[in-house]
Amino acid sequence: MSGFDEDVVIVGSGFGGSVAALRLTEKGYRVRVFEAGRRFEDEDFAKTSWDVRRYLWAPGLGCFGVQRIHRLPHVMILAGAGVGGGSLNYANTLYQPGAAFFADLQWAGLADWETELAPHYVTAKRMLGVVExxxxxxxxxxxxxxxxxxxxxxxxxxxxxxxxxxxxxxxxxxxxxxxxxxxxxxxxxxxxxxMVGCRVGAKNTLMKNYLALAERRGAAIEPLRTVTEVRALETGGFAVTTQRSGAWLRHERRTVTARQVVLAAGTWGTQQLLHRMKHTGALPHVSDAVGRLTRTNSxxxxxxxxxxxxxxxxxxxxxxxxxxxxxxxxxxxxxxxxxxxxxxxxxxxxxxxxxxxxxxxxxxxxxxxxxxxxxxxxxxxxxxxxxxxxxxxxxxxTADNSLTLSLRQRLGRLILTSAQGHGEPNPxxxxxxxxxxxxxxxxxxxxxxxxxxxxxxxxxxxxxPLTAHFLGGAVISDSPANGVIDAYHRVWGHPGLHVVDGAAVPANPGVNPSLTITALAERALSHWPRRGEEDRRPRQPGS
Incomplete structure (x- = not known):
């Protein structure tokens, strides 16, 4: 026994989290997925968007639907909620970006990304059932x-x-x-x-592929559990605390321990956790670059x-x-x-x-x-x-514009705010x-x-502006001075913590990013060793 409740805890069940759930169970890991949203069968989706309790996500008001809406000073964000994440309400559109995306200076020097990701795009297309x-x-x-x-x-x-x-x-x-x-x-x-939720059962949501297969291999998925803290333990590993989503009084807080954690809560959720855990000292080594190069896909x-x-x-x-x-x-x-x-x-x-x-x-x-x-x-x-x-x-x-996100106090609460960042102003x-x-x-x-x-x-x-594709802020980089994660999606300074979702994407792809997030996740998880085998990924300096 490892002494941990789980080998890996995954926060979120969207395109990155679902890939992690399947590939890690295939490699023998004990995996638990926490998802803030609810679980939907096909007949559970709203018939139209006027059924706001099943369509909109506002858990404090009793709305446990698929459509999240967030607002920052410089952008309004449309995102997904539920087991399957953004796949529940995205538009099924799976383009591969052009050469400019792979050549962006933020990550171009780390690999020939277009070539290296090519086989993983093939895998992602097969898994997501892409009709070209x-x-x-x-x-x-x-x-x-x-x-x-x-x-x-x-x-x-x-x-x-x-x-x-x-x-x-x-x-x-x-x-x-x-x-x-x-x-x-x-x-x-x-x-x-x-985009309201496919009641027919034709849409290739993640519950029809990655997550369904992961559960068959033993992954445990807990819906309606919001992760409130990820704390690095002095003896190694992490403690992950969750509470009941939308609870006003009976929060039902629980904590589990895991040797490794995968953050895949979507760009908004992952950035929220990283910013707050750095602020509280639960993850003290998170790079000061967190929040930089946040993208809206222009x-x-x-x-x-x-x-x-x-x-x-x-x-x-x-x-x-x-x-x-x-x-x-x-x-x-x-x-x-x-x-x-x-x-x-x-x-x-x-x-x-x-x-x-x-x-x-x-x-x-x-x-x-x-x-x-x-x-x-x-x-x-x-x-x-x-x-x-x-x-x-x-x-x-594909324009090179960005925002920088940070925390600020409002009414006694820490919330995300935005400022214009690197490159051109976000339009x-x-x-x-x-x-x-x-x-x-x-x-x-x-x-x-x-x-x-x-x-x-x-x-x-x-x-x-409105965006349906909020990206970046915990991007791939060559050092903690320039980003939050390394080329294997490990958080600088906390190598047992991984970011495998849209927050890792370093540039505006100029197309719907779901296929790219899936391919990046496939590549990242392909480098994990099987449970109990030697990890051949290069060690981070000082780890």
């Missing part, structure tokens, strides 16, 4: 192709790679991916509600909406993301949809105004538009059938996103014969 080209086409796909042509970038248009079991729509079948070892699946019905969420639902435009029919194009070398645009009835997130949308103006002029622009055409603006802004009238434009960039708006949204709106008018208009978001009006 979305196999359907309809009005949205035609609109996107036309918008790309109108912008002079038609050659960059493509159908997206997605992690969905298409099969025969609605038909239940034995596991088609892992020789029958995984769960049964149901063919995609193109209902559009991937992202914006804009779009286009029509005043009514034309018969010719089935905008809500399909999976969440189906196509993309590049506005320029650094700017990638994808269409996004919610299914019929899932209109709640439309409350974030409003008139598109130029981000170059002052706050007063931006607000004035919204008011002026409403005064000039009140009926049109009321119809455009209505949440009634919003998902059936609009196309969201998710815009991502409050993207002119390229506005161009793309206007081109999409123009094609909607031509395709559907109805009034349509480009739309921005309320946070953007106030100079706060």
């Amino acid at each position: 080209r979305y196999p359907h086409s309809g009005p949205v796909e035609r609109i996107m192709a036309g918008a790309a042509e109108d912008l002079g970038v038609g050659s960059t248009f493509r159908h997206a790679p997605v992690g969905v079991w298409f099969g025969k729509p609605g038909e239940r079948t034995a596991d088609p991916f892992f020789g029958g070892e995984g769960p049964e699946r149901t063919g995609c019905t193109l209902c559009g509600n991937c 992202e914006a969420l804009d779009g286009a909406v029509a005043t009514r639902v034309p018969d010719s435009l089935a905008l809500a029919h399909g999976v969440a993301i189906t196509t993309s194009f590049h506005v320029d070398e650094h700017t990638h645009v994808e269409n996004v949809r919610y299914g019929p009835g899932s209109n709640l997130m439309g409350a974030l949308a409003t008139v598109m105004v130029s981000g170059d103006r002052s706050l007063a002029r931006r607000i004035g622009g919204v008011v002026a538009r409403a005064v000039r055409s009140p009926i049109r603006q009321w119809r455009l802004g209505s949440l009634r059938r919003w998902s059936e009238r609009g196309i969201i434009a998710l815009v991502m960039q 409050s708006h993207l002119p390229q996103a506005h161009r793309a949204a206007r081109a999409i709106a123009a094609r909607m008018r031509r395709e559907g014969g109805v009034p349509a208009e480009a739309r921005g978001s309320w946070p953007e009006v106030f100079g706060i």
Whole structure:
């Protein structure tokens, strides 16, 4: 016996944590996964986003859904919650980034990352069931192709790679991916509600692959347990304290010990723990670089909406993301949809105004538009059938911009705050996103014969961009002066502690990062020895 309750405790069950759970159980380790969110069977997901108790994550208010929303001074963040992490509410979109990502100076000198990660991308695609080209086409796909042509970038248009079991729509079948070892699946019905939670059973969430297989090999997963402390023990190993998620009074605190810990709580959760544990002295050797190079994927969420639902435009029919194009070398645009009835997130949308103006002029622009055409603006802004009238434009960039996160006191509590960091300022708006949204709106008018208009978001009006891909802050580096973890994802100064999630990503990938997080995790875990065997990874200086 090791003297520890577990060999490895994993904090979080998203793309990094799920890989760790499977690969470590395969190597003989005793593994326990703590997940703050709840566990969902297919029928447990909300039918539409209006079922806020099952859709939104606000555990203190009794909402235990899949959609987290966090806010910092410089960005509003959309993230996931539940056993399976972001895979429960992400858009199934699994692109591999271009060469610029692998050549970023933060980590380029440590390895030939594009070559070294290549086999792990292959493994990640196989495990996540990637279909390299979305196999359907309809009005949205035609609109996107036309918008790309109108912008002079038609050659960059493509159908997206997605992690969905298409099969025969609605038909239940034995596991088609892992020789029958995984769960049964149901063919995609193109209902559009991937990001609310797939009630069909077609979406390749982590509960359909990595986590299902990890549990079969003995991994223990505890949902609704929020990790409040990770403390380095003087004799080696760590003590991990958890409490019941959302508890006001009966916290049911418990502590377990483990020889090693994997932090995979998503960028927000992992940074929260690292910052607070450094502050309290529970993890005293965490680098002062924690919080630096926090990335937003240089992202914006804009779009286009029509005043009514034309018969010719089935905008809500399909999976969440189906196509993309590049506005320029650094700017990638994808269409996004919610299914019929899932209109709640439309409350974030409003008139598109130029981000170059002052706050007063931006607000004035919204008011002026409403005064000039009140009926049109009321119809455009209505949440009634919003998902059936609009196309969201998710815009991502490979630009070298970042934030620096730190702790500050507010009302007696330590919370995360942000400041502009290395590189260009994190953008409050993207002119390229506005161009793309206007081109999409123009094609909607031509395709559907109805009034349509480009739309921005309320946070953007106030100079706060939206991102669905919050990354970095505990990045790979050559030394603790330049980052938080080494090339094997071990925390500098605490080599038994590992960061294996989006917080490790050192640069803006300019595409959806889930596949990259999975490939990085596969590489990191491939270097772990089998339980009881010699660890051949180079030792950290002083360890």
